[in-house]
Amino acid sequence: MTSQTMAPDEVRSGPAPAAGGRKARPSPVGQLVRHALLLLFLLIVLMPLYVLIVTSFKSGREIGVDGQWSLPEVWTTASWEKAWTALGPSFLRTFELAIPVALISSIIGAANGFVLSRWRFPGADVVFTLILFGMFIPYQAVMIPLREVVQFIGLPGGIPTLIFVHVVYGIPICTLIFRNYYATTVPVELIEAGRVDGAGLLRTFRMLILPLSGPAFVVTVIWQFTSSWNDYLFAIFLSNTRNGPITIALNALAGAQSPDYAASMAGALITSLPTLVVYVLLGRWFIGGLMAGAIKS
Amino acid sequence: MRSWKRPWLSGLLLISPSLILLGVLVYGLIAWTVNLSMQDRHNARESKGFAGLDNYVNLFTNDINDRFTHSLKNLLVFTIVFMVGTLVMGLIWALLLERGARAEGVFRTVYLFPMAVSFVASGVVWRWLMNPGEGDDAGGLNAVFGGLGLDFLQNPWWTDPDWGMAAMAVPAIWQLAGYVMALFLAGFRGIPNELREAAAMDGASNFQLYRRVLFPQLTPTVLSAMIITGHMSMKMFDLIMSVSGAQWITEVPAVYVWQTLLTSDYAKAAAISVFLLVVVAIVVVPYLIHVNRAEKRS
Secondary structure, three states, X not given: OHHHHHHHHHHHHOOOHHHHHOOOOOOHHHHHHHHHHHHHHHHHHHHHHHHHHHHHOOOHHHOOXXXXXXXXXXXXXXXXXXXXXXXXXXXXXXXXXXXXXXXXXXXXXXXXXXXXXXXXXXOHHHHHHHHHHHHHOOOHHHHHHHHHHHHHHOOOOOHHHHHHHHHHHHHHHHHHHHHHHHHHHOOHHHHHHXXXXXXXXXXXXXXXXXXXXXXXXXXXXXXXXXXXHHOOHHHHHHOOXXXXXXXXXXXXXXXXXXXXXXXXHHHHHHHHHHHHHHXXXXXXXXXXXXXXXXXHO | OHHHHOOHHHHHXXXXXXXXXXXXXXXXXXXXXXXXXXXOOOOOOOOOXXXXXXXXXXXXXXXXXXXXXXXXXXXXHHHHHHHHHHHHHHHHHHHHHOOOOOOHHHHHHXXXXXXXXXXXXXXXXXXHHOOOOOXXXXXXXXXXXXXXXXXXXXXXXXXOOOOHHHHHHHHHHHXXXXXXXXXXXXXXXXXXXXXXXXXXXXXXXXXXHHHHHHHHHOHHHHHHHHHHHHHHHHHOOHHHHHHOOOOHHHOOHHHHHHHHHXXXXXXXXXXXXXXXXXXXXXXXXXXXXXXXXXXXXX
């Protein structure tokens, strides 16, 4: 993303002296105002994070109305310990949920996306639209019978059930991302050349397509990891505090009538940490891939 | 040899497990829910028979305190504020970043980071920020307003009976404006440079350039942003449960479904769910068809 980002400007201002006369050239004052605004918005966006961090290190006595926004007088990790005691087991469980979901969803998405873009069958467009609709449904519309269905299949409650539902309801978005990715990056000629050489579907997919699929994998892995990690709706319908993911445990910790704000905020940070790490490490590719998919749809 | 005559057959085979799963778990379960919504089944026992559209009619005409229409009104307020808020903030950020800024990557990353956080976690801090206390009792954002001498900005946030849902949209805007920004940035980058150059040659001012040349090109972006935020809004559940919990003042249909299920009124919960689905479908299905056609043209 970042390397391409600057490209249009370089191209524009570089070789065309005629464009030098255009009125659109930013003035120094304009630049200053622009950066000041960017900085102001940056602070506003980061404000909740500041509150979370500061409050989580305060002791119970400091959580009054006075000095709410100030740094702790005494930094203490007591609330972090309390939060970890409440969230620890579900924290580890949620990895057992989010990692398989991310991997399985991505592989299914790659296969589907490949078929729907480069190994098409008659009616592929209609099928794709039908798949895509599954992404937009309010899950309440399937939730009531879903509980009976997973019981009927005999899936153990908690994480295995949630892996199954996240994979299934993640098929539309993963298929979309891979389909759009292949449609824009894999030349049809490549597939045809493979066919002439007698390569069947699976060999083409494995040898020609998968090696090109890195960027799309990054997007679906992050997307599915984050959405299964952050999900609350499926979790509350299909699991409980003993076998469910971290959002359930956090809500139990923070949702009490008179919540312990310091512990809740430490808990909120613990809950957010893995997705934030994933995002900071891979975010650049994520935005790039996301935008590539988003333009198309 | 067969696969040479119909090479697509293997593709259909590869995709068929997904099709079966979605067929059953999306379309099958929707049909199940639709059927349930037309049963006379208002407790844990078996259905007492077919009720037609009674459950739907009752939602509008025979719900205690007009609870359902109340939840729809809440949803409407939330949706409008949420959609307009994310579009405006997303567009402002994209405009500020669009022509390159110093440390652009940092700004983009920070603006987008709330998207990585779960509503349950952000709800914890937003409940604190949106402390309804005012004056001497002010806490959270109201305390900031007080400290800055902007007391008139102090407000009861989501506890306001009329406009509380507008406040509930604030955390949602915080969380998704960055995503809309990314969509707009992608839209801007997709506009061919020749268009800008041509406008510059013609002596167009900056304002004219955006107004007449660039914004019209962004219509598809605005459309997808509205579809994405709009359907998220219909589903909004986590955030509300986390900020306010389930209570009358902030109830939306998605929360109402959950509350209704707790009382084992399955048919009514199903009717509300199907109603939500129909609203989403009315918007999304034409959009999907439109996208499909646009793709075929190109």
